[in-house]
Structures are given as structure tokens and as C-alpha cells.
Amino acid sequence: MSVKPQVDYTLYLVTERSLLPNGHEFLTHLESCLKGGVTLVQLREKNLDTRPFIDLARKTKEITQRYNVPLIINDRVDVALAVDAEGVHVGQDDMTLAQVRNFIGPNKIIGVSVNNVKEAQDAISGGADYLGIGAVWFTSTKKLSKKPLGVDGVQAILQAMGDANVQTVAIGGINQQNTPQLMAKTSVDGRHLDGIAVVSAIMSSTEPEQTCKDFAGVVRHYVNKCAKSGTPIQEQRDTKEMIENIIKLVPTIRQKGPLVHHITNNVVINDNANATLALGASPIMATHPEDVKDLAAVNGAMVLNMGTVDETITNAMVLAAQENVTHGNPVIFDPVGAVATNLRKKVSARFLQECEFTVIKGNAGEILGLAGKGGKSRGVDSVGTDDESIAAQAVRELAKKHKCVVGMTGVIDYISDGQRVIALENGHELMASITGSGCMATTVVGCFAASKLFRKLGHSIGNHCGVWNVLISDFCHNIDTVFTDHAFITTLNIASELAAKREDVQGPGTFRSALIDELYKLSKAPETIRSAARMRWLDLV
Ligand SMILES: Cc1ncc(COP(=O)(O)OP(=O)(O)O)c(N)n1
Numbered sequence: 459m460s461v462k463p464q465v466d467y468t469l470y471l472v473t474e475r476s477l478l479p480n481g482h483e484f485l486t487h488l489e490s491c492l493k494g495g496v497t498l499v500q501l502r503e504k505n506l507d508t509r510p511f512i513d514l515a516r517k518t519k520e521i522t523q524r525y526n527v528p529l530i531i532n533d534r535v536d537v538a539l540a541v542d543a544e545g546v547h548v549g550q551d552d553m554t555l556a557q558v559r560n561f562i563g564p565n566k567i568i569g570v571s572v573n574n575v576k577e578a579q580d581a582i583s584g585g586a587d588y589l590g591i592g593a594v595w596f597t598s599t600k601k602l603s604k605k606p607l608g609v610d611g612v613q614a615i616l617q618a619m620g621d622a623n624v625q626t627v628a629i630g631g632i633n634q635q636n637t638p639q640l641m642a643k644t645s646v647d648g649r650h651l652d653g654i655a656v657v658s659a660i661m662s663s664t665e666p667e668q669t670c671k672d673f674a675g676v677v678r679h680y681v682n683k684c685a686k687s688g689t690p691i692q693e694q695r696d697t698k699e700m701i702e703n704i705i706k707l708v709p710t711i712r713q714k715g716p717l718v719h720h721i722t723n724n725v726v727i728n729d730n731a732n733a734t735l736a737l738g739a740s741p742i743m744a745t746h747p748e749d750v751k752d753l754a755a756v757n758g759a760m761v762l763n764m765g766t767v768d769e770t771i772t773n774a775m776v777l778a779a780q781e782n783v784t785h786g787n788p789v790i791f792d793p794v795g796a797v798a799t800n801l802r803k804k805v806s807a808r809f810l811q812e813c814e815f816t817v818i819k820g821n822a823g824e825i826l827g828l829a830g831k832g833g834k835s836r837g838v839d840s841v842g843t844d845d846e847s848i849a850a851q852a853v854r855e856l857a858k859k860h861k862c863v864v865g866m867t868g869v870i871d872y873i874s875d876g877q878r879v880i881a882l883e884n885g886h887e888l889m890a891s892i893t894g895s896g897c898m899a900t901t902v903v904g905c906f907a908a909s910k911l912f913r914k915l916g917h918s919i920g921n922h923c924g925v926w927n928v929l930i931s932d933f934c935h936n937i938d939t940v941f942t943d944h945a946f947i948t949t950l951n952i953a954s955e956l957a958a959k960r961e962d963v964q965g966p967g968t969f970r971s972a973l974i975d976e977l978y979k980l981s982k983a984p985e986t987i988r989s990a991a992r993m994r995w996l997d998l999v
């Protein structure tokens with residue numbers, strides 16, 4: 459009698475033949491994926507009659523068997539039995555777990571789709587071997603009947619599971635850009651995802667072997683860290699390496715021209731749009747809820763700036779944050795004047811409660827205030843702290859609490875992912891003499907974050923794997939990508955130093971124009987950043 463196979467859930471390929479690139483044959487594509495490190499395969503055929511389904515399953519199993527990788531059949535117990543597949547995956551509307559177990563016996567694997575804590579608990583008590591938690595994000599592969607969970611929703615399910623003996627994968631909208639974020643943010647207190655289940659980003663890849671290597675490398679990186687420490691410890695990377703990454707990424711913004719949707723304050727709309735253009739990204743400054751929804755489907759990043767508080771705009775911003783999260787887009791929040799008035803305190807509290815941010819970036823007064831460390835604002839101007847350890851604690855605690863990257867701008871900028879804190883030391887005092895320089899820093903973070911999300915209408919991310927291979931190796935294997943995004947503020951700070959040095963700059967008015975020019979010049983010749991950038995890690999207890 460066969461025994462239940464040991465399964466490695468790291469990279470679970472769920473098939474969808476209609477997504478194959480032109481000229482790719484299914485079984486050859488599958489074999490490349492297995493060579494690239496796929497550890498589990500699910501044959502998912504929604505429209506195939508029984509006999510051709512069995513034929514395909516048999517051919518698929520011949521290949522998976524050669525790679526020692528288990529084959530799971532989606533929905534169809536009869537097909538699984540016919541080819542002696544290693545297991546079956548069922549959803550909430552399919553045959554029940556108990557019925558499947560009766561048919562296929564105790565030594566086969568059963569996976570169950572879950573979307574909330576109750577479904578997870580039922581599946582666990584019913585004896586599921588693994589849970590497919592999703593959809594994490596919006597996906598065009600499957601019509602979703604429920605709102606995507608977001609990373610927070612996945613984490614809530616994982617946490618509620620405690621130490622239950624069941625494996626977990628996340629599914630839905632997972633691509634190479636959002637995998638590090640998903641893995642890092644869901645690894646808490648010893649519980650973590652065991653892997654990811656991916657359809658389109660692998661099935662539509664023109665370089666499936668490399669794509670799978672990249673995915674598997676990222677997932678393993680986080681799973682291994684978690685196994686060692688309970689919560690993954692992020693390394694303090696060599697700052698020289700970080701600077702080289704910035705230099706490499708700068709031109710990709712212009713190459714890709716990603717859309718960066720801003721809902722920002724009345725004072726800085728024009729400067730924020732021009733800074734976006736100067737870096738080679740494409741600004742759109744739209745506030746209507748209908749626009750917000752459509753744009754989320756094509757957006758590279760969402761920049762939200764609460765400088766002009768107004769109820770309609772606040773509602774649009776909350777909607778924009780939520781819509782963009784369901785599409786897996788980075789959302790960057792600038793809590794302008796967060797603690798300046800009672801109204802702003804209420805509004806910023808609402809944002810933090812209702813939205814999931816990738817990055818929160820504010821001045822010292824705002825960040826200290828949100829972190830409960832006594833920050834003050836005079837109007838929207840910062841009244842900060844000269845004490846580096848207070849600044850560092852504030853960014854770190856806020857980042858940990860909201861599970862995102864937090865940056866505090868000022869003479870020195872402090873950035874944290876909840877563990878590490880880095881100080882960026884470039885910048886010029888004239889920045890404080892023009893309005894909206896902090897908002898411009900938020901825009902710069904948005905442009906860099908967007909440049910890694912190569913969304914094209916109607917195309918899946920998998921088509922851009924060539925570019926991804928370069929980026930993934932630089933950004934994903936060692937670090938949480940969003941952390942590096944924030945270090946890109948360095949680019950603006952260096953632009954301010956270059957602008958201030960110019961002979962034609964006589965004061966704030968000329969400085970403002972020169973700043974945009976220097977940002978533009980840096981975007982064309984980023985090597986200048988190499989000798990100019992100054993950043994250092996802080997060692998905190
Ligand atoms: C690993 C994994 N997780 C979830 C699903 C979704 O299954 P289901 O809800 O049954 O939807 P369909 O895949 O049948 O459309 C899955 N297939 N795999």
C-alpha cells in the first residue's frame with residue numbers, strides 16, 4: 459500500500475493552458491517549470507471532457523514523476539483515481555473534504571481553498587493536508603466571488619491557525635514583485651506560508667525555467683529565515699550594494715514609464731506631477747471614485763497625500779488605497795499634518811485603520827505623532843526631534859505596527875521596515891524653503907515602487923520576465939523590496955544638493971526649478987549617485 463508522499467509546497471504551479479505564450483507547448487513548458495524548481499503541480503482543467511482530461515493527466519504525470527514532484531488534480535476525483543495522482547484540490551463549492559477522502563483514501567493529499575478563518579478551521583478539523591488561502595489579490599485568471607484578502611487577510615488566517623498541523627500556500631495575483639512582500643509580511647511568530655501557488659505569472663512566462671527559479675529562490679529565502687528564527691530577520695545590506703541597485707533602477711523608470719496615480723494636496727499637484735515626469739514615470743492626478751477603480755487595474759503605484767483634508771477626497775483616498783491593494787499595487791501614504799489639528803488626527807487614524815499601506819512617509823512631527831512619541835506640527839510644518847534614537851524608534855515601531863516601511867524625512871531621513879533602520883544623509887537646507895519638498899519625496903518613492911510593477915493592459919506580468927530576472931536577483935533575494943524603494947529618496951536629496959550648488963540658483967524660487975531639472979538629469983545619468991550618496995545603518999537594541 460502506498461504511503462502519503464512528502465510534499466514540498468514552496469512553488470506550487472496551478473496550470474492554465476490558455477495562458478501559454480505563443481509557440482509554447484504545454485508539456486514542454488511544464489517540464490521547463492519543473493527544471494526551474496516547481497515543487498508541486500495541480501492540473502486545473504475547467505472545460506475538458508473526462509477522457510481527454512484523463513489523457514492529459516496521464517501525460518502530465520509521466521513528467522512530474524520524473525522530477526519526483528506530486529501531481530494534484532483540481533476538482534475531479536475520478537480523474538485523480540484514473541491516473542493514480544498524488545492528490546485532489548477542492549474548493550468550497552466542490553465535493554466535500556470528507557467525500558473526497560472517502561474516495562481517494564488516507565494516503566492521498568487533499569487541498570482545500572479557504573478565504574476566511576472559519577473555512578480554514580473547518581478544513582483543518584476535516585483533515586485537509588494543505589490550505590490554498592486566497593485570493594490574496596485581484597486576478598484575471600479566475601472570477602472571484604469574494605473580495606481579495608490582501609496580505610493582512612492571509613496573515614489573519616495564518617495567525618488564527620495557531621500550531622495546527624497543516625501546510626499552507628497563498629494563491630491569487632501572486633507575481634515576482636509582490637512575492638517578497640507577501641512572504642515577509644505573513645511570516646510572524648513562527649507561523650508562515652509554506653509556499654505560493656501561481657497560475658498566470660508562470661504559465662504565461664516566455665522563460666518559465668528562469669521564472670520558476672526566481673520564484674522558488676524568493677520563497678525559500680523567507681521560509682528558511684523563518685525556520686531559523688520564527689520571524690525572518692532582515693539583514694543590514696551593504697550600503698554600496700544598495701546604492702548600485704538605485705543606480706540600476708533609475709533608468710528602468712524611464713524605460714517602463716509606469717503610471718503613478720496621485721491623490722495629493724492642492725498646493726503640490728503641479729510639482730508632484732512634474733517630479734514624476736522628471737523621473738520618466740507617468741503622473742495622473744485623479745480623484746473621482748470611478749477613475750480610482752479603473753486606474754487601480756493599470757496603475758504602477760498609488761500615492762496618497764492627505765495635505766488638503768476634505769471628506770469627499772478622504773473617501774476617494776480610502777477607496778483608492780483599498781482598490782490598489784486588491785490589485786497588488788504599492789500604496790504610499792503621506793500623512794501631511796497628521797497631528798496638527800483634531801480633524802487631521804481623526805482622518806489619519808481612519809487611514810491607518812482602514813487601509814493597508816506599503817510605505818508611510820512623513821516629516822518628523824507627523825511620524826513622531828503617529829508613533830505616539832509626542833510629535834508636533836506648526837500648521838503642516840514639522841516640529842521634530844534632534845534625538846536620533848527617538849527618531850529611529852518611532853519609524854521602527856510604526857513600521858512594525860502597520861507592517862509596512864516607514865520613513866521620516868528631515869535633515870536626516872530615517873527609514874525602517876520594523877526591524878532595520880537606515881539613515882539617509884543627503885539633502886540641502888533649501889528643501890525646507892520651498893513648499894511641498896516632503897510631498898515630492900513621497901512622489902519619488904511612488905515612482906521607484908511603480909517601476910518594478912510592469913503592468914500592461916491585458917498582459918500578465920509573466921511576459922516581462924526578462925526584465926524581472928535582472929531586478930529579482932538584485933532586489934528580492936536578499937531584501938524586502940519595499941525597503942529599498944524608500945532609500946530612493948536619496949535621489950531627490952542628491953538632486954537638492956546639486957541644485958543648491960548651481961550658480962543660477964539665487965534662493966527658493968530658482969531652487970525649485972533647478973530641483974526638478976537636477977532630478978531629470980539624475981534620471982538620465984544616475985552614476986552621479988554613486989559618489990554622492992551617503993547612507994548608514996543604525997544599530998538599535
Ligand atoms: C492551491 C489552490 N488554492 C486554491 C484554488 C482554488 O480552488 P477552487 O476554489 O476550487 O477554484 P477553482 O480552481 O476550481 O477555479 C486552487 N485551484 N488551488
Ligand SMILES: Cc1ncsc1CCOP(=O)(O)O
Nearest residue numbers: 593597599630631656657658
Ligand atoms: C485558482 C485561483 N483560486 C483563487 S485565485 C486563483 C487564480 C490565481 O491565478 P493567478 O496566479 O494567475 O492570479
